[in-house]
Structure formats: C-alpha cells, structure tokens
Amino acid sequence: MRFEEIPEYSRLTCRSKYRCGDDILPEMKTSSSSSRLWRAVVRNWAHVNEGIEWRLGDGKRTKFWLDAWIPNCGKLVDLVTGPVSQLEMHEVVVDYTTPSGGWDWDRFEYRLPDQIRAKIAAVSSSFELLSARPKDLAASSPAACSFLFMVMWDNKLLTNAERVRRGMTDVASCSRCGGVYEDVLHAIRDCPNAKNLWMRLVRSAHWPEFFSSDLPSWLLLNVSKQIGRLQMDWPTTFATTCWSLWKWRNEAIFANKVEPVTDWFFTVVHRTRSYKEDFSSFLNQRTRAPSRIDKIVKWDKPELGWIKINVDGACNSEHAAKAACGGVARNAQGMFVGAFTRNLGSCSVIHAELWGVLSGLEMALHYQYRKVVIEMDSLVACELIKSPLMDSHPCAALLRDIHRRCCDVGEVVFQHVFREGNRAADAMARLAHDSRLQLSFLLSPPGDIISFLDDDNRGVGTLRSCVG
Numbered sequence: 001m002r003f004e005e006i007p008e009y010s011r012l013t014c015r016s017k018y019r020c021g022d023d024i025l026p027e028m029k030t031s032s033s034s035s036r037l038w039r040a041v042v043r044n045w046a047h048v049n050e051g052i053e054w055r056l057g058d059g060k061r062t063k064f065w066l067d068a069w070i071p072n073c074g075k076l077v078d079l080v081t082g083p084v085s086q087l088e089m090h091e092v093v094v095d096y097t098t099p100s101g102g103w104d105w106d107r108f109e110y111r112l113p114d115q116i117r118a119k120i121a122a123v124s125s126s127f128e129l130l131s132a133r134p135k136d137l138a139a140s141s142p143a144a145c146s147f148l149f150m151v152m153w154d155n156k157l158l159t160n161a162e163r164v165r166r167g168m169t170d171v172a173s174c175s176r177c178g179g180v181y182e183d184v185l186h187a188i189r190d191c192p193n194a195k196n197l198w199m200r201l202v203r204s205a206h207w208p209e210f211f212s213s214d215l216p217s218w219l220l221l222n223v224s225k226q227i228g229r230l231q232m233d234w235p236t237t238f239a240t241t242c243w244s245l246w247k248w249r250n251e252a253i254f255a256n257k258v259e260p261v262t263d264w265f266f267t268v269v270h271r272t273r274s275y276k277e278d279f280s281s282f283l284n285q286r287t288r289a290p291s292r293i294d295k296i297v298k299w300d301k302p303e304l305g306w307i308k309i310n311v312d313g314a315c316n317s318e319h320a321a322k323a324a325c326g327g328v329a330r331n332a333q334g335m336f337v338g339a340f341t342r343n344l345g346s347c348s349v350i351h352a353e354l355w356g357v358l359s360g361l362e363m364a365l366h367y368q369y370r371k372v373v374i375e376m377d378s379l380v381a382c383e384l385i386k387s388p389l390m391d392s393h394p395c396a397a398l399l400r401d402i403h404r405r406c407c408d409v410g411e412v413v414f415q416h417v418f419r420e421g422n423r424a425a426d427a428m429a430r431l432a433h434d435s436r437l438q439l440s441f442l443l444s445p446p447g448d449i450i451s452f453l454d455d456d457n458r459g460v461g462t463l464r465s466c467v468g
C-alpha cells in the first residue's frame with residue numbers, strides 16, 4: 001500500500017488525530033491512550049517504509065521549497081541556510097533541474113546543509129524527473145544526443161538567433177547559407193545541406209509535415225512516428241542525425257573546417273547502426289524503477305601502477321562565496337603519496353568541484369604520475385567532464401582546461417564515488433579554506449585526515465541508502 005493512495009480526507013484525519021506530523025511519510029508513534037488497532041499499525045509501519053518506492057513524478061506540481069518531497073526530511077524552507085526570494089518560493093522541483101535532467105546544484109546547494117544535499121542527491125537518481133520533457137526523446141538516444149534534445153526542446157541551442165537574444169552578437173543570420181535568421185529549426189532542419197540530408201532520410205509522403213512543423217511539433221512528430229526510408233528505428237536515426245548536424249555546423253563555424261569530405265548520409269546511417277548496442281543497455285538502465293537499497297560505500301585502492309587522486313570542493317555555507325578545494329593522492333597499496341589544498345576565494349559549488357579536478361590533474365603533472373584515477377563525489381562535475389563540451393556552459397573555460405590537462409598527463413580516468421568514500425578529500429577541501437590562494441602541495445598527511453586514510457586503507461565502509 002502506498003500512503004498517497006489513502007483518500008485525502010482520511011489522511012488528514014489520521015495525521016491530526018494521531019499527530020503524525022506533516023512530512024510526506026508520516027511519523028508513526030503510540031501513546032498510552034492508543035487503541036490496539038493503532039498500536040498494530042505502528043508496529044508494522046516499519047515494513048511499509050521499507051517497501052515504499054520513491055517517485056517524484058514529473059516534478060512539475062511539487063513545490064521545491066514549500067512541499068515536503070524528500071523522504072523524512074520536512075520542507076526545505078524550514079532547513080534553508082540562505083535567503084529564498086518570494087518568486088523562488090513558488091518554483092517547482094523541475095525548475096531546479098538542468099536540461100539534461102540532473103540537479104541544477106548551483107541554484108540551491110549553498111543554501112542547504114550537507115545532509116540535506118546528500119538526500120537530494122539520492123533522489124536525483126530517479127529519472128522520473130526527465131518526464132517533464134518528452135521522455136521518449138531522452139530514452140531512445142545515446143547520452144550525448146539526449147542532452148542535445150533537452151536543449152533543443154527548451155529552445156536553448158546556441159544558434160545565432162539565440163546569441164543575439166543573449167546579447168552575444170548582433171548578427172542572427174546563418175553564416176553557412178546567408179539565410180536571415182538562424183534559429184534551431186534553420187540550423188538543424190532548413191539550412192540547405194541539412195535539408196538535403198533529411199530528404200534522403202525521410203519518406204517523401206511525410207515531407208510536407210516534416211518541413212513545416214514548428215519546433216515542439218517537429219520533435220514530437222519524430223519521436224512518435226516511423227517516417228524514415230530505411231529499415232532503422234526512426235527516433236534513433238533522428239536523434240543521431242540532429243546530433244551530427246549540430247556538430248558539423250559547429251565545426252564549420254568555429255573550427256573553420258570546410259564541409260566534410262565524407263557523405264553525411266552514410267555517416268549518419270553508420271553512426272545510428274553502431275549506437276544500437278548502446279541504446280539497448282541505455283534503455284534497460286532507464287526503465288528500471290528506482291528502489292532503495294542499503295549498501296556499504298568505501299574507498300577502493302587503484303590498480304597496480306595507478307595513482308588515485310580523490311578530490312573535493314567545499315563552499316562555506318555561512319558565507320556562500322567562500323570556496324576551496326583539496327585532494328589526496330594514494331597508490332595501489334593505499335599509501336598516502338601526496339595531497340593538495342587550494343583556497344579559491346569566491347566561486348560556486350560546481351566551480352569549486354571542477355577546480356578540485358583541475359588541481360588534481362596539476363598535481364599529477366607536477367609529480368609526473370602517468371596513470372591517474374581522479375575520483376570525486378560530485379556526480380554533476382563528473383558528468384560535465386565526461387559529456388561533450390557546451391560552449392554556453394558557465395564552466396566551459398574550466399572544463400576546457402581539464403580536457404587539455406588530461407592530454408598532458410597521459411592516462412586519466414574520472415569516476416564518481418559517494419561522499420562516504422571521499423572523506424579524506426572532503427577533509428582536505430575544508431582545510432583549504434585557511435590555506436593560501438595558490439595551489440599548495442603537502443608531502444605528509446595533515447592530522448585531520450589520518451583517521452580517514454587509516455579507515456580507507458583497511459577497507460572500512462559506511463552504510464548508505466542508495467537508489468539501486
């Protein structure tokens with residue numbers, strides 16, 4: 001039974017009569033005057049809690065600050081450590097997500113205590129949030145394409161028209177064909193080269209609808225119908241083609257590359273076919289309903305010949321602007337080989353996380369580690385680094401530096417670990433608040449992290465409730 005299935009009126013009665021609190025999962029307790037029935041309910045409530053599957057729905061109706069939507073956590077407005085404006089007060093959960101469906105941590109992280117952020121991070125693994133936008137778009141395409149889709153759906157693709165709107169330039173025309181207005185539809189569908197490609201891919205019976213729809217109808221048409229000439233799944237082909245066209249457009253404009261020598265048609269067909277395997281595993285991943293499991297999280301030693309650098313960023317929540325990062329390097333035996341601190345002055349949480357990664361790479365270069373695992377607890381930072389670089393992202397410059405440093409180091413692997421596995425780096429980042437502004441290396445471990453190093457080396461773990 002799910003609590004939300006009890007009719008509204010009896011829920012209210014239960015809550016006030018039995019003083020369960022107004023959290024989304026009621027608090028169940030007995031008093032000396034409780035009936036036998038109520039005692040039995042309370043006794044068995046633990047099993048209900050265990051059996052509950054957490055679903056946020058599409059996040060469009062739940063108020064981020066005012067509704068109690070995080071299990072056993074209360075309303076965020078009661079826990080906040082920084083100001084929330086009247087306007088923000090009425091924003092819904094989906095307003096706090098990025099186009100790719102992850103949390104937009106920059107918007108709220110600095111205003112909430114650590115343990116609350118951890119709880120939100122756990123909810124974020126629920127891909128239900130994606131349903132705020134056409135789910136099929138996201139589910140039927142590889143990660144890179146689905147990200148492009150979300151941006152297209154929100155009409156945020158950085159075309160010349162969008163650049164003009166943001167005051168970045170005053171020329172909205174298409175630099176490839178001279179068309180007056182390069183918006184999303186022009187860049188991806190109507191520019192002559194793109195149009196030629198679509199005419200080879202789409203059955204001619206569908207051309208009128210295909211070439212005249214507005215953006216939302218066009219996206220919906222392409223995920224809901226099989227309108228391709230070839231024996232290939234159309235939404236998949238469509239996703240791959242959009243992605244390829246946008247990439248070629250950027251190469252032509254920014255890298256001054258002449259139009260590709262290879263035939264666009266065959267390139268798209270080839271890419272679509274080779275994505276097929278990725279799709280199925282991607283789909284399996286996404287359709288599984290999230291359920292909570294407890295698991296032991298611990299720090300793992302890197303493989304022989306590798307150095308693992310755990311990095312972390314920290315923002316002082318009392319003074320949101322005070323940021324720092326730190327990290328710890330260890331070898332395959334789990335032994336400490338070095339650490340770093342860097343006081344960042346003032347920047348956002350996500351910047352601080354990325355500065356941690358960049359500093360870790362600088363440390364690797366300084367000590368000439370050639371095979372490096374960079375491990376961080378920020379899923380957002382980790383995904384940003386692994387995804388294709390978006391010029392419009394506020395962290396684009398930092399990300400570009402990170403990609404460049406990787407090439408200098410040699411072999412670099414980025415991976416995510418839960419906070420419980422990153423405690424030594426977290427402690428270094430907090431120490432860094434009092435350190436100098438430039439990157440400083442330490443050759444012996446500071447007292448604050450010795451117990452963490454010791455726990456990690458012995459494989460001591462911490463229990464965590466995860467979405468599995």
Ligand SMILES: [Zn+2]
Binds near residue numbers: 174176177178186190
């Ligand atoms: Zn054009």
